[in-house]
Amino acid sequence: MNILLTNDDGYLAKGIQILYEKLSPNHNVYLCAPLKQMSASSHAISLFKPMEIKKVSENIYALDGTPADCVKVALLHLFKEVSFDIVLSGINDGPNMGEDIFYSGTVAGAREGLMNDIFSIASSIDGWSENKNFDKAASFLSELLQNIPKAILKEKIFLNINFPGIPNFKGIKVTHLGKRIYKDFVIYEEKDGKSFATLTGDEPGFSPHNGSDMSSVSEGYISITPLANEVFDPRLRDRLSYLEKIEWKTIF
Secondary structure: OEEEEEOOOOOOOHHHHHHHHHHOOOOEEEEEEEOOOOOOOOOOOOOOOOOOEEEEEOOEEEEOOOHHHHHHHHHHHHOOOOOOOEEEEEEEEOOOOOOHHHHOHHHHHHHHHHHOOOOEEEEEEOOOOOOOOHHHHHHHHHHHHOOOOHHHHOOOOEEEEEEOOOOOOOEEEEOEOOEEEEEEEEEEEEEOOEEEEEEEEEEEEEEOOOOEHHHHHHOOEEEEEEEOOOOOOHHHHHHHHHHHHOOOOOOO
């Protein structure tokens, strides 16, 4: 397989380094990841902003941009001659479950791959534990690539995989997104005549629900959640169709 790796923790992060080492013996692995930490960058792209490209070694580059930037630059420039089979984002140091997926640069890297018609995987490991087993997570991803049917690779989906932060995993569960409970707060400061707000928070929780990504990971299982880029809701379209029948006075 031709595999493109990216992440949001930066090209030197443990997760992506282990993943590169694990996949390289059996695949053609290319890497383009942020030059620095870009967590919670979501799907931002750096329009009209020159981004430094650092060649680390053959087929390994660091880009001063977001994960979505990295995938775009890799596909459009750095490795434009390569026909990729998969984009693999991670392994992120910290979970990306429930509403986390909207903030996550890791998930955005995979989503950008799918937007370019490449089957993609976002991978993360529970970061609230000191027992994270990146090596075993990377081994699982390597084995997973050997067991994905070609028919699935053609589907317009990407997989969001989360590993529990424990030495050994109990098994695998295919899940739905859970409900994250954030405990955010703002630290306000005034310094040198300027006002500053720092967004921070305590460790988030979740609403227990059978079959969710969060419940499964909390029970020691690997969570695999299929996601799509389609966000259109046909049910709401039908409910809003009455708007077309109103005789609007202000816009026509």
